[in-house]
Amino acid sequence: MVLVRPQLGENIGKAARAMLNFGLTEMRLVAPRDGWPNPAAGPAASGADQVLEQAQVFDTLAEAIADCPNVYATTVRKRGVTKPVVTPEVAARKVHAGPGRSAILFGPERSGLETDDVAVAREIITVPINPEFGSLNLAQAVILVAYEWSKGVALAQPPEVDLPEPAAQEDLDGMIAQLDGMLVDANFFYPPDRTVATRRTLRTLLTKPGWSSQEVRTLRGVLSALAGAKRKKEPRQK
Amino acid sequence: MVLVRPQLGENIGKAARAMLNFGLTEMRLVAPRDGWPNPAAGPAASGADQVLEQAQVFDTLAEAIADCPNVYATTVRKRGVTKPVVTPEVAARKVHAGPGRSAILFGPERSGLETDDVAVAREIITVPINPEFGSLNLAQAVILVAYEWSKGVALAQPPEVDLPEPAAQEDLDGMIAQLDGMLVDANFFYPPDRTVATRRTLRTLLTKPGWSSQEVRTLRGVLSALAGAKRKKEPRQK
Numbered sequence: 001m002v003l004v005r006p007q008l009g010e011n012i013g014k015a016a017r018a019m020l021n022f023g024l025t026e027m028r029l030v031a032p033r034d035g036w037p038n039p040a041a042g043p044a045a046s047g048a049d050q051v052l053e054q055a056q057v058f059d060t061l062a063e064a065i066a067d068c069p070n071v072y073a074t075t076v077r078k079r080g081v082t083k084p085v086v087t088p089e090v091a092a093r094k095v096h097a098g099p100g101r102s103a104i105l106f107g108p109e110r111s112g113l114e115t116d117d118v119a120v121a122r123e124i125i126t127v128p129i130n131p132e133f134g135s136l137n138l139a140q141a142v143i144l145v146a147y148e149w150s151k152g153v154a155l156a157q158p159p160e161v162d163l164p165e166p167a168a169q170e171d172l173d174g175m176i177a178q179l180d181g182m183l184v185d186a187n188f189f190y191p192p193d194r195t196v197a198t199r200r201t202l203r204t205l206l207t208k209p210g211w212s213s214q215e216v217r218t219l220r221g222v223l224s225a226l227a228g229a230k231r232k233k234e235p236r237q238k
Numbered sequence: 239m240v241l242v243r244p245q246l247g248e249n250i251g252k253a254a255r256a257m258l259n260f261g262l263t264e265m266r267l268v269a270p271r272d273g274w275p276n277p278a279a280g281p282a283a284s285g286a287d288q289v290l291e292q293a294q295v296f297d298t299l300a301e302a303i304a305d306c307p308n309v310y311a312t313t314v315r316k317r318g319v320t321k322p323v324v325t326p327e328v329a330a331r332k333v334h335a336g337p338g339r340s341a342i343l344f345g346p347e348r349s350g351l352e353t354d355d356v357a358v359a360r361e362i363i364t365v366p367i368n369p370e371f372g373s374l375n376l377a378q379a380v381i382l383v384a385y386e387w388s389k390g391v392a393l394a395q396p397p398e399v400d401l402p403e404p405a406a407q408e409d410l411d412g413m414i415a416q417l418d419g420m421l422v423d424a425n426f427f428y429p430p431d432r433t434v435a436t437r438r439t440l441r442t443l444l445t446k447p448g449w450s451s452q453e454v455r456t457l458r459g460v461l462s463a464l465a466g467a468k469r470k471k472e473p474r475q476k
Contacts, residue, residue: 018378020368020371021368021371021378022367023368046373082402127385129388130388133285135255135258135284135286140259140378143378143382144382150367150368
């Protein structure tokens, strides 16, 4: 990630935080306006100090990207541009696919990259944005590009959670049978010629959640409680 | 986008800005800590006032999501979670695919969503993040989810730029012939048995860029200039 003539130290810090969230640690700074190091950067980095400490500073963009055969310029301005324009998603795939190191250029907060900066890039990255309200700040542009990049990296695999397996069919059948018995007792299945369809509807509905064995046990407890309550109630009614 | 018990007005404003960048305008607030409206929200929204003006406020999460059959909770905490965990990308696809409105829940800045908040969601959204440095703030979480959502929307198609077509083959051949003549004159093709291979290498190299007609014309001008310089020089050497 190459920040070209960044203005505020705070934004450099925020960019560092955005990068480290997605596992990127190599930041390069081209002619930061207020010099380097900048005391405002650290607090804004919220702990991403290692990115700031390792940041390399260059006088010119050419020096900053000298070792990078693949250069992408982020910009929203498309006036007179005659380079391919890609989304962060497509750029990330190319960065991972291609041989050689890649540099992503981000311009100064106020004005963005100049035409001469864009000229050194092979392709342009533009975030597809609301045409009536495009207001991405530097750290937001960095985080979106870093986020897309991270999708291609092992560390960023989606988290896995072991969900409980659905209960065995016989467990579910046992619960359905218990309910069914209660419903028969309650004269639920009426009229009789609709009984088959109603049972099918119930089974579909109860199969859908994929309840675990534990959940089925809990529900059987609920049913038993309801049946018990009814049994307790009935003697009184008699 | 449902902000549950947000703390700072500034962060509500930043979230509004993040949303509008990607075409999302409907924000709901559940029990904002400092009341609503909040004077700190407007300046932080950087022009996304329409989102703040239309924001609806609810006392409880249940009321805020009453009309949304699809509820997603954003959280990084996976302790004791027994719900499916998806990435923002997968969630966005589901939001677009499914019938019914979707609500995405974001917790308070400091603590995130409580277990009871997460319980109402059908699925959990977790941004796959650097396991050694996870430090996404509220607006960043909102922007990543909004960005993924926008990919499924027409307004967010990647920008198109009409790149100039590569020059016609005869134009390129004309340029290569011009160069070749100059190289023959310069005794470049030596030793003779390598000439065919060298010519092929050159043609490959010159075909690769896909130069436009205009670019080829420019290069022919360069070659002509070089040839002219050489011609001018030669008489002097004689």
